[in-house]
Amino acid sequence: MLDDLMRAGWPALEEVEVDGWVARFSGGVTQRANSVVPLREPGDLEAALDRVERLYAARGLPVVFQLGPSAAPAGLDDVLAARGYVFGSPTSIQVAAVHAVAADAVPGPDGVEISDVPSDEWLDLWWQVDGRGDQSALAVAGKILLGGAAVYATVRDSGGVAAVGRLALVGEWGGVYCMAVRPSARRRGHGAAVLSGLLRAGRARGITRAWLHVRAENTAALSLYRQAGFTETSRYHYRSHRGQEPVEHVHPEP
Structure with a gap:
């Protein structure tokens, strides 16, 4: 499944x-x-x-x-x-029951912006952090992003867009993708705020369970997801x- x-x-x-x-x-x-x-x-x-x-x-x-x-x-x-x-x-593939994930208790700054499509600012920050390739590759990535229903989270700080993320909406499931934090804004709780905002938005749209995948060597992300209540189901x-x-x-x- x-x-x-x-x-x-x-x-x-x-x-x-x-x-x-x-x-x-x-x-x-x-x-x-x-x-x-x-x-x-x-x-x-x-x-x-x-x-x-x-x-x-x-x-x-x-x-x-x-x-x-x-x-x-x-x-x-x-x-x-x-x-x-x-x-x-x-x-690592990880899952959580949304009602059991401490989405409202995850620390981080307030003011998470949620939208149904990625803004230009959202795309710019994501591509800055995780992009591989030129503008033609970004255009392909944009088609992938818009290939299914999703919500997009943005967190700002004094330097502009600090962190972004995406939650794919697939039936009663939500999939966490594209978690990216601006290098100069890391270790300030922005990633946790994005995750919290995505899960709250997904819950409001009827999502009951969530999945994500994270590289096995990404210890910072693994710690964030563990604290939020996700557990590994497979690799x-x-x-x-x-x-x-x-x-x-x-x-x-x-």
Whole structure:
């Protein structure tokens, strides 16, 4: 179920089904939107691998697989390793019941602005912190952001926009994305304020549960989410061809 939620929360611009797998393409902007989700075991594993490699080659993109506990077949990670795919980007998936998350008790400055679309200021700060690429990549990222319903949080300080975040709205679930704090404004509670504002806004819109994904080595973010009441439910990682760095203009994990 989380695989489907994450696909909806950060939708690729194009998806192609390959015998139970979903190959995603978005001009190389983010690993998640340009990787294969192996949802079900294909009837012919080698044929499926050959086809996804051709699909990505035709678009000028490296082949990247996103591999979590439900990846099919069960031994796919080992198969890819033997085929020359390289491990990378271990990521923690965390969930929380919104009513149990201390959204109103998270410390941080007041005045969180909530909107249904990202403002230019929101995009500028997010791209400044997490952007990978030029304005054409930002344009693709904007299409991904607007590919599904979401709310956007902005916190300001005397220097302008201090922190931003996004909550994807998928049924009764909310997905936390794009958490970014201006470098000169860090360690002042702005990230906590954004998270609190997003969860309050999501709760007002009927969200009962929330998920997020965060790089396993991001200790500051892990601490923030633990304090807010999120717990890890699983992990995933990527595998890409040896000698091919995934084309990741934007890093969406908070």
